Amino acid sequence: MKLQAIALLFALVGATQAHNQRRHHLKRQAPSSSAQPGAATSKPAVASTGAAASGAPTNNANPPSIPPPANTPPPPPSGPTPTTGIYALTSGKPADPTDPITATFAAGATPPIAGAPVLPTPFVFQAADWPLQDKIPDTNAPEVQNWMRELDGFYIPEIPPTADGSCAGDPAAAADAANRGWWTCGGYTRTTDVTACPDKLTWGVSFDDGPSPYSKTLLKYLTAKQLKATFFVVGSRVIERPTVLVEQYMTGHEISVHTWSHKHLTSLTNEEVVAELGWTRKVIKEVLGVTPTTMRPPYGDIDDRVRAISLAMGLTPIIWTRTPTAGQFDTNDWQVAGGLMTGIQSYESFQAILGNATIIDTGFIVLEHDLYDITVEMATDYTLNTALTYNPPLTLKAIGQCLKVPPSNLYYESTQNLTFPYRNNTLGGYDIDGDGVTDTLKSAGHTLIPSLVTVLCAAVLAAFF
Numbered sequence: 001m002k003l004q005a006i007a008l009l010f011a012l013v014g015a016t017q018a019h020n021q022r023r024h025h026l027k028r029q030a031p032s033s034s035a036q037p038g039a040a041t042s043k044p045a046v047a048s049t050g051a052a053a054s055g056a057p058t059n060n061a062n063p064p065s066i067p068p069p070a071n072t073p074p075p076p077p078s079g080p081t082p083t084t085g086i087y088a089l090t091s092g093k094p095a096d097p098t099d100p101i102t103a104t105f106a107a108g109a110t111p112p113i114a115g116a117p118v119l120p121t122p123f124v125f126q127a128a129d130w131p132l133q134d135k136i137p138d139t140n141a142p143e144v145q146n147w148m149r150e151l152d153g154f155y156i157p158e159i160p161p162t163a164d165g166s167c168a169g170d171p172a173a174a175a176d177a178a179n180r181g182w183w184t185c186g187g188y189t190r191t192t193d194v195t196a197c198p199d200k201l202t203w204g205v206s207f208d209d210g211p212s213p214y215s216k217t218l219l220k221y222l223t224a225k226q227l228k229a230t231f232f233v234v235g236s237r238v239i240e241r242p243t244v245l246v247e248q249y250m251t252g253h254e255i256s257v258h259t260w261s262h263k264h265l266t267s268l269t270n271e272e273v274v275a276e277l278g279w280t281r282k283v284i285k286e287v288l289g290v291t292p293t294t295m296r297p298p299y300g301d302i303d304d305r306v307r308a309i310s311l312a313m314g315l316t317p318i319i320w321t322r323t324p325t326a327g328q329f330d331t332n333d334w335q336v337a338g339g340l341m342t343g344i345q346s347y348e349s350f351q352a353i354l355g356n357a358t359i360i361d362t363g364f365i366v367l368e369h370d371l372y373d374i375t376v377e378m379a380t381d382y383t384l385n386t387a388l389t390y391n392p393p394l395t396l397k398a399i400g401q402c403l404k405v406p407p408s409n410l411y412y413e414s415t416q417n418l419t420f421p422y423r424n425n426t427l428g429g430y431d432i433d434g435d436g437v438t439d440t441l442k443s444a445g446h447t448l449i450p451s452l453v454t455v456l457c458a459a460v461l462a463a464f465f
């Protein structure tokens with residue numbers, strides 16, 4: 001009945017708490033989506049922040065109460081601004097050559113995941129089989145209608161879609177952010193969100209929005225340094241570079257869903273959210289033979305409705321760390337690519353992240369991107385390199401690793417955990433306990449007493465981890 005617990009958890013929470021292409025990314029990341037000063041959330045360690053907005057250049061500036069990072073970058077020498085190294089890393093710089101595919105993996109090859117099926121025949125893109133790139137998929141497609149049935153029996157809160165996923169764009173929704181569990185406006189999270197690595201000084205390394213022409217360069221670096229990362233991939237990019245995704249997966253990195261067209265999910269209808277997640281899940285399955293059990297909402301834009309849909313589809317949300325005092329653990333690398341920030345400014349905000357990492361009780365998850373030449377160079381030449389020699393020493397892991405989730409549980413086909421995350425792909429709800437009666441969570445009512453929250457959260461987490 002773990003599934004019931006999940007739904008009841010959502011019910012209870014509801015009842016008691018009243019990129020793609022560059023233009024894509026930059027559009028959302030406009031500094032206008034300012035956060036609201038947050039109230040309490042269900043998860044104090046990653047609670048709301050009064051810090052500036054997602055994407056605001058001041059995001060990771062150290063508040064006065066935060067001591068300076070242990071390792072601060074050397075001040076620029078006096079005189080003219082240097083023009084080499086990190087100082088040259090800024091929008092408009094000449095692109096570096098891309099690295100070719102170096103490893104090929106044949107159909108039938110065995111993946112490094114216990115219980116996962118062998119690699120399928122190489123993916124061949126047929127335009128007629130897939131939604132248009134970088135567009136919200138058609139919700140009338142039979143595939144989407146079929147995936148909608150996965151929501152049957154689940155309690156999906158009736159929260160109206162936000163205007164555009166930003167706080168400024170929908171003041172009424174922003175005012176209701178605490179009730180909605182809306183991360184974008186105030187950093188509200190729920191217990192089912194993964195937002196940090198549990199062990200202090202452990203960095204859950206992740207890269208979003210690929211596979212890109214530059215992902216290979218990053219992969220080469222990660223291999224050389226014996227590092228593993230989690231890649232949150234966009235379906236519209238997967239169809240472009242399936243062999244890169246194969247190499248990421250086959251060389252031991254973790255793969256997670258990051259939607260089809262990289263829209264703000266809270267601004268979409270239920271059907272559109274299902275389509276965004278469903279098509280990405282499907283293309284990953286066709287390329288790799290496995291279906292991720294995790295997802296990351298683009299821009300971190302999630303609320304209780306999007307959470308419930310994701311969980312009903314067997315996808316556990318993973319965001320990046322955000323705390324009341326330290327702000328977001330966002331390298332702002334995308335701002336360098338977009339010309340909104342210089343390389344040295346981004347690097348300085350990363351130094352602040354490392355400093356903040358030393359004062360929080362848990363480990364942390366950082367937002368970085370493998371979409372652009374500049375963001376990959378930020379990672380390979382600066383952020384990862386700095387972290388590897390940091391004092392105090394940091395441990396760098398993929399997110400599933402840092403959570404201590406068995407690698408097989410990161411994919412539906414190989415998971416040993418049949419209760420959560422669970423993919424509800426049957427019609428009309430679920431018979432979870434095998435008694436012949438469908439456990440229709442929607443009818444379970446949403447009137448539990450608050451003291452059950454802790455019990456249910458514990459049950460859900462115990463089932464997952």
Ligand SMILES: [Zn+2]
Nearest residue numbers: 019208209298
């Ligand atoms: Zn993204």
